[in-house]
Amino acid sequence: MPYVDRERQRITDDLLRWLRIPAISALPEHTTDVRASAELCATLFRSAGLENVVVLETGGHPAVYGDWLHAGTDAPTALVYGHHDVQPVDPLELWQHPPFEPVIVPDGEHGAECRARGAIDDKGQVLYEIEAVRGLLAAEGRLPVNVKFLVEGEEEVGSPNFEDLLMRERTRLACDVVVVSDTGMWAIDVPSTCVGMRGLVTFDVQVRTATGDLHSGMFGGAVPNPVHLLARLVADLHDERGRVTLPGFYDRVRPLTSSEQASLDGLPFDEAAWMANAGVGRLEGEAGQSTLARVGYRPTAEVVGFGAGYTGDGIKTIVPAEGGCKVTFRLVADQDPAEIDASFRSWLGARIPDGVELTVTPHGSVAPALTPVDHPAVGALCRAIETVWGRAPLFTREGGSGPEESLGRLLAAPVLFLGVGLPGDRLHAPNERMVMDQFWNGLLAAGELWHELAAALRP
């Protein structure tokens, strides 16, 4: 694409400019930065040729909308989804370059890579979609499909206002297919596309056993200890086969289709390398399941935090009065967040003895998402990826949970995942990177996808 060769430096400069904005949505002190990031996104939209560009206010950080709708009423409409906010950067001392002073490192694992918070998650992946629009409009004067962009600013804090926004703007956002530009591939030489994402249900569980901490010498041995009680709950959450013990937890888990199973079996997997990348010395989980199935295809329960009693230096001889833990469930199709919520509360209730105060606070839920692999739009995506990477993609599922489920459900459209992230990209961690070859390929594939979609979805 001569456009890319000609524009390479200008595109790179735009990328670095955007990455310099510390749009950390989790930290109130960065509120104006998130807005600045939205404004720059709008500017990039306009200069690329997108129209009707608007910063959409939400109850929290703003999203950005733009479209190009001149492909004709016969042509399908694609909605590109991404986000412009980023994760916090702690621990800062582990970054080799400051997280908001982006650099292109020429000799990375796969050649040149861009190092910065947000490089791959998700500004880089939004930018190649924008540049694909700009390039096609420059080269051909038009796009083969109608395109809409929605780039939100709260993905890294769980998209708390996203469903409201989708509901409010569903006319403006109406589309035939959603293209999510926020995921990854199996490996640089093993292209893949995600067809499912796990759902997520989360709870804060607090127990109180006394009005105040008690002297462990004077009271210890006869009063309830919230650490012991919470520990029994957490220990009870899995059986000895590593399976979640909520009654009926697995009842709705949909079996893999034969083509999904073939993809899963065909994914090259180096367990030792995966462990080294994770930094773990052992693997464990649901009995009878492979590591790949455990992280992407099976539901899980993970307690992500536990705080009770004295956790400072040394020892304090108390029986603590209260404590809590944060329990999360990753769900797969067709598990229902509301059912899991009810099941967990009843499971908990049966385990909290009289005389102990229990408080359960839900912290948001996302249903699992699954795109039917035989949908014509999935075929179009596969062809676009094969054209650019030279190999048809394998189907994968992502273990994470995002707003993709809301998009598919509220816009009633299939969700495609075109993402160029790689396993070593360190998203949410220090030294986040984007491999530049993947970025340029993403730009090409985005354009290919519109041609393929125009053909596949023509009425």
Next chain:
Amino acid sequence: MPYVDRERQRITDDLLRWLRIPAISALPEHTTDVRASAELCATLFRSAGLENVVVLETGGHPAVYGDWLHAGTDAPTALVYGHHDVQPVDPLELWQHPPFEPVIVPDGEHGAECRARGAIDDKGQVLYEIEAVRGLLAAEGRLPVNVKFLVEGEEEVGSPNFEDLLMRERTRLACDVVVVSDTGMWAIDVPSTCVGMRGLVTFDVQVRTATGDLHSGMFGGAVPNPVHLLARLVADLHDERGRVTLPGFYDRVRPLTSSEQASLDGLPFDEAAWMANAGVGRLEGEAGQSTLARVGYRPTAEVVGFGAGYTGDGIKTIVPAEGGCKVTFRLVADQDPAEIDASFRSWLGARIPDGVELTVTPHGSVAPALTPVDHPAVGALCRAIETVWGRAPLFTREGGSGPEESLGRLLAAPVLFLGVGLPGDRLHAPNERMVMDQFWNGLLAAGELWHELAAALRP
């Protein structure tokens, strides 16, 4: 005792003066206050007539020594032990009077009470021992026994330098009996004396399962979760009968003598009132044991803190990389801290899978203490208490653990407990108090005890 009536105001003023010094040994910013408290203690010693008064340096906060050794070589020598340091005062907002602005509240639960941090634990209890010396020397010109005082400044931080001090000063501290002035009574109308204190062995247990926190969507389900592992450990620490599961944990527990059992059975105990005082809604513990046995006579395991993963607001979708808990064991005679240490480490080792890093840090241990109830010095103490309170004391054990075991062992002397604390004194908590009638009775009983000891221990 006319001395007390005459000196009442001056003694009260000295009490309040001492209590104004915020001698919090746990907080480095109060280091000079702990020293000021030691200096005032030395001043009180000297003005009472004690001799050879010296502030004894340790590796931490200073102790204070003084003696009066003119009772003759035939007379026994008693060593009075107490401490001049105090607990921290958090949460400050719950104090009705500022903790270091002591006041005498005239209409407390049992008449006048002194409200301040350290009122009962332990400055008040040291002061009545000093004033008993002053009073007897003023009235009789001599004491019936040789008396030594050792008032340390690190009791509230676990007496880390106390054994070293005892070893270094054992010639100066040599005695026939130790009188600990730092404990309590059953009730204002049920005098009692402690004949045993539980020992304490404490550990910080840390596990690391990965080099860093991992995204729970991408890794959750296949990597070890330190919260789950620690929770299983804590849950495993007790069996379903509430008994500690370390092999052989109960083997050395000495059965109660018939006179101890009779005292235990004779202690009036209002379980509902005890629960209300503790602020708990239920009781639990070792099966087959009463609440009183559970808190004083039986060994326990209490996990006093558990910290792992994310414990802030909301949810962070991670599999944490590390976590820890603080495990404490209260021991009773004749359990051996070194044996429990070895047993716990081997118990832990058997439960930590390969590929997980375990770090166990011991945080000090104290052996359990038990004074033989048939020792003549115990008889002397019982008569002194009966003289003042009008009832012979019942024998109790304290659930707490202190430096009393070191005193008895290193000085090879029986340990007596003359203490006037009451259940509602809120030691270590906001609004600590000392009932003034108990203080004045303690002063009288301290003098009576020396007369009784002189008679009982005369060779």
